[in-house]
Amino acid sequence: MDRELTMDLLVTYDVETITPQGQRRLHKVAKICEAYGHRVQKSVFEVVCRETDKLRLVAALNAAIDPLQDSIRIYRLPANALDDVEHLGRPRDVDPRGPLVI
Template identity: 80%
Template sequence: MDLLVTYDVETATTEGQRRLRKVAKICEAYGHRVQKSVFEVVCRETDKAHLVRALQEAINPTQDSIRIYRLPTHALDDIEHLGKPRQVDPRGALVI
């Protein structure tokens, strides 16, 4: 499945900055960063369940927000892009 993961983590506190780094590391393990707080993810249903669980454990639900958009199959193959070219293929190898 194709996913778009976006997040907004409170960073005014040291704890919030730690949560931000943790959320970013979790997302990097599952997909490719395409903007500062945006990741493209190609995964299986079981991988998505692990991703969601890890993110839920990492955030403070009263201060942070994560949005996971489930896209149509192969939607990441047909993206209109403006500006700096895409650096990675969303279906390419994921190096952690």
């Protein structure tokens, strides 16, 4: 993947889980995010992708949620922002700059 054509995203979500339908939506949102990036917190993912991948990600997440109850935020980070992250505690299992397979 050409580095200049990629972007760094931070995806966060809050899905209602009181109902069984909400629990299913939460599971679906997590699976979608796992397909595009790697989990850094329970509902936070780092994603390195191209613009077309971002469009697919947004469409899939939009289709998975109930917009009246759930919330997703996608932050586009400045170039090389993940290189400037200070991390304390358990090391990452995945390199966000590694190959992206969708």
